[in-house]
């Protein structure tokens with residue numbers, strides 16, 4: 001079975017189900033509808049320009065975060081003057097696709 005491993009930072013506004021759907025669509029086009037999609041979520045990391053705190057990004061948007069661009073704030077002082085240093089990754093870590101015409105079962 002084909003498998004694809006993705007790394008999607010938690011500050012990306014992409015839902016797992018959406019990603020899985022697209023990967024499967026693409027794989028099906030290549031003749032491998034059975035693709036296992038593994039997704040990991042590196043945490044958002046920020047550096048505060050006000051107090052110098054480095055740490056995890058807070059997402060004050062809560063549930064609304066799905067609808068709005070991510071607004072991040074400093075965990076220590078609440079400032080929104082922060083630089084995002086992690087959590088926006090979107091990459092394919094590995095992709096194993098079986099080649100067609102190798103199964104021998106064509107009935």
Ligand SMILES: [Zn+2]
Nearest residue numbers: 048051074077
């Ligand atoms: Zn701060």
